[in-house]
Amino acid sequence: MSAPPLYRAPKSTIDPDQSSRSWLRRALPVVLAHKGLLLTSLALSLVGLLVQVQIPNVLRLGIDDALVARTAGLDRYVWWLAGLAVAQGFVNYLARRYLLRTAYEIEYDLRNIMYAHLIRMPYGFYDRVQTGELMSRSSSDIRAVQMYLAFGPSILVQCLIAVFAFALMVSIDPLLAVVAMATMPVIALMGVWMRKAIFPVSWLIQSRLAQVATVVDEAINGVRIVKAFAGEQRQVTALASAADRVRWAYRRDAFIRSRWSPTLENLPRLGLAMVLLCGGWMAIEGHASVGAIVAFNSYVLMLQPPFRMLGMMIMMGQRAAASAQRIYEVLDTGSEIAERADPVRTGIRGDIEFAGVDFAYPDGTVALRGLDLRIPAGTTVAVVGRTGSGKSTVAKLLARYYDATAGAVRLDGRDVRDYALDTLRDQVGIVPDEPFLFSVSIRDNIAFGRPDASLAEVMAAAEAAGADGFVRALPDGYDTVIGERGYTLSGGQRQRVAIARALLVNPPVLVLDDATSAVDVHVEQRIHDALRGLLHGRTTIIVAHRLSTIALADTVVLIEDGRVAAQGAHAELVAGEPRYTEVLATMQSGRDRVDSGIDQGVAA
Numbered sequence: 001m002s003a004p005p006l007y008r009a010p011k012s013t014i015d016p017d018q019s020s021r022s023w024l025r026r027a028l029p030v031v032l033a034h035k036g037l038l039l040t041s042l043a044l045s046l047v048g049l050l051v052q053v054q055i056p057n058v059l060r061l062g063i064d065d066a067l068v069a070r071t072a073g074l075d076r077y078v079w080w081l082a083g084l085a086v087a088q089g090f091v092n093y094l095a096r097r098y099l100l101r102t103a104y105e106i107e108y109d110l111r112n113i114m115y116a117h118l119i120r121m122p123y124g125f126y127d128r129v130q131t132g133e134l135m136s137r138s139s140s141d142i143r144a145v146q147m148y149l150a151f152g153p154s155i156l157v158q159c160l161i162a163v164f165a166f167a168l169m170v171s172i173d174p175l176l177a178v179v180a181m182a183t184m185p186v187i188a189l190m191g192v193w194m195r196k197a198i199f200p201v202s203w204l205i206q207s208r209l210a211q212v213a214t215v216v217d218e219a220i221n222g223v224r225i226v227k228a229f230a231g232e233q234r235q236v237t238a239l240a241s242a243a244d245r246v247r248w249a250y251r252r253d254a255f256i257r258s259r260w261s262p263t264l265e266n267l268p269r270l271g272l273a274m275v276l277l278c279g280g281w282m283a284i285e286g287h288a289s290v291g292a293i294v295a296f297n298s299y300v301l302m303l304q305p306p307f308r309m310l311g312m313m314i315m316m317g318q319r320a321a322a323s324a325q326r327i328y329e330v331l332d333t334g335s336e337i338a339e340r341a342d343p344v345r346t347g348i349r350g351d352i353e354f355a356g357v358d359f360a361y362p363d364g365t366v367a368l369r370g371l372d373l374r375i376p377a378g379t380t381v382a383v384v385g386r387t388g389s390g391k392s393t394v395a396k397l398l399a400r401y402y403d404a405t406a407g408a409v410r411l412d413g414r415d416v417r418d419y420a421l422d423t424l425r426d427q428v429g430i431v432p433d434e435p436f437l438f439s440v441s442i443r444d445n446i447a448f449g450r451p452d453a454s455l456a457e458v459m460a461a462a463e464a465a466g467a468d469g470f471v472r473a474l475p476d477g478y479d480t481v482i483g484e485r486g487y488t489l490s491g492g493q494r495q496r497v498a499i500a501r502a503l504l505v506n507p508p509v510l511v512l513d514d515a516t517s518a519v520d521v522h523v524e525q526r527i528h529d530a531l532r533g534l535l536h537g538r539t540t541i542i543v544a545h546r547l548s549t550i551a552l553a554d555t556v557v558l559i560e561d562g563r564v565a566a567q568g569a570h571a572e573l574v575a576g577e578p579r580y581t582e583v584l585a586t587m588q589s590g591r592d593r594v595d596s597g598i599d600q601g602v603a604a
């Protein structure tokens with residue numbers, strides 16, 4: 001069995017109780033958790049800047065002293081300039097390394113915070129949201145926020161060059177310094193306008209990218225259905241129309257960027273012309289040196305890259321704000337299935353009671369109406385009923401996938417809401433009719449609930465579930481890695497692996513929700529024989545669509561329209577409950593078509 005990968009928990013969390021705060025304040029803990037790295041990178045950037053702003057000054061002294069006045073040798077200034085350039089390059093390299101490390105640490109944390117939240121969300125949440133939407137919030141939205149959180153402070157530090165350059169220019173010539181920086185207030189104003197214009201488009205882009213992800217996700221996951229109904233062209237058209245909506249949003253974005261960015265970047269260049277005009281006039285009049293004009297020129301040029309980045313940062317900021325809100329929407333969705341403060345963690349015997357249980361799914365569909373049912377520990381009950389009558393819902397409430405709208409579901413006399421969720425789900429094993437398998441080995445699939453199980457235990461569970469024979473015949477036996485979702489196995493084989501998975505955990509309450517529907521009657525018979533031994537002492541609920549399955553149970557519960565219509569031994573119900581015989585007849589006619597009536601004999 002492969003060793004579980006190491007897990008490093010995120011160093012911080014995003015508190016859901018602070019939804020009124022600005023997105024940046026809420027994200028601050030994630031940044032501050034890496035403040036050591038971030039501050040080192042910012043400090044290094046600052047040192048780089050301090051070195052950089054010295055360069056024009058040395059140039060000025062070189063020109064004025066070595067070229068114009070000839071009071072000093074040129075080589076000294078050349079060495080100084082070369083030394084400063086090398087020092088600046090080295091410091092910038094270090095700053096960038098630290099900055100990128102900060103960025104990826106922040107991304108790691110954000111991803112893990114999001115995933116830890118998603119994986120704990122209840123069934124009801126996943127009924128409502130689309131996978132593609134969640135995928136895009138967990139990937140591109142997180143990337144957008146990470147970029148801004150890590151690179152934003154660094155760009156702001158870079159922009160400090162304006163302050164340093166201004167200070168140095170003032171020390172050389174205050175009047176010329178004011179002229180060189182005259183465009184700065186206009187730049188600040190434009191930045192504010194641009195932010196306002198770009199935010200709605202950023203929001204649109206991110207939500208439309210999520211729509212594309214949803215179309216792709218459904219088409220890939222449903223590719224077998226798409227092909228079965230020759231729906232390829234329809235899917236291509238659906239994607240094209242989603243992609244077209246993204247393209248429209250990106251074009252709006254590009255339009256806004258192309259209108260504002262060049263102006264924002266080039267405004268400092270206007271400063272160049274003004275320096276030449278005023279500085280040139282002052283030099284002619286003898287109020288300024290040629291070296292000072294060259295230095296001012298360099299300073300103004302030096303301002304351009306940070307201001308280009310400032311424009312980018314404003315765009316990034318708006319995209320990050322939109323993305324952060326999309327991430328917070330998920331993080332702020334609380335789990336409706338909450339544990340009480342001091343949950344019960346004791347094991348159970350398996351007494352089950354539904355007392356006046358009403359239940360409606362989050363979309364309002366009423367599934368159970370005043371359901372009363374008692375299943376004593378250690379018994380096996382078959383639940384039958386027409387399709388949609390509420391059989392699977394009974395199982396889902398038992399394991400607290402959902403909570404009852406009214407009434408109570410009790411295990412050993414205690415409300416299921418009193419138990420710790422992991423305790424409850426360890427005690428109640430559910431095998432659904434369409435099991436999900438992971439793209440790992442069969443052994444790891446069976447051992448999913450007990451990763452520490454030995455191979456012998458895995459094989460014993462597989463044997464009981466009737467899976468051992470076909471697994472041994474696979475090329476790598478239990479080590480065979482199955483294709484995505486187990487599609488390289490047949491439906492019946494997948495079901496048997498899922499039964500083995502539940503049996504390995506050996507829960508005191510086992511629910512088989514039509515778990516052998518895709519297995520042929522002979523194999524089902526063998527599984528039942530094995531289960532009969534294993535079911536002993538365990539409370540078992542079998543949602544049954546076959547007479548052969550019902551034969552396993554001590555009692556049968558007939559569910560109609562979300563309530564218990566009748567309960568008793570199979571023979572009693574057949575004798576005295578016409579609704580039961582009606583349901584059996586419909587089950588049987590459906591089965592007959594599948595099994596050619598083979599299993600009628602089993603029930604008899």
Ligand SMILES: Nc1ncnc2c1ncn2[C@@H]1O[C@H](COP(=O)(O)OP(=O)(O)OP(=O)(O)O)[C@@H](O)[C@H]1O
Pocket residue numbers: 127361362363365366367385386387388389390391392393394
């Ligand atoms: N996730 C869901 N969201 C909304 N409604 C649901 C959901 N799951 C089931 N339902 C509805 O709840 C009712 C009961 O469903 P349930 O799955 O319990 O029926 P069932 O008796 O197990 O049916 P079947 O024998 O076909 O599996 C049905 O009307 C169904 O449409």
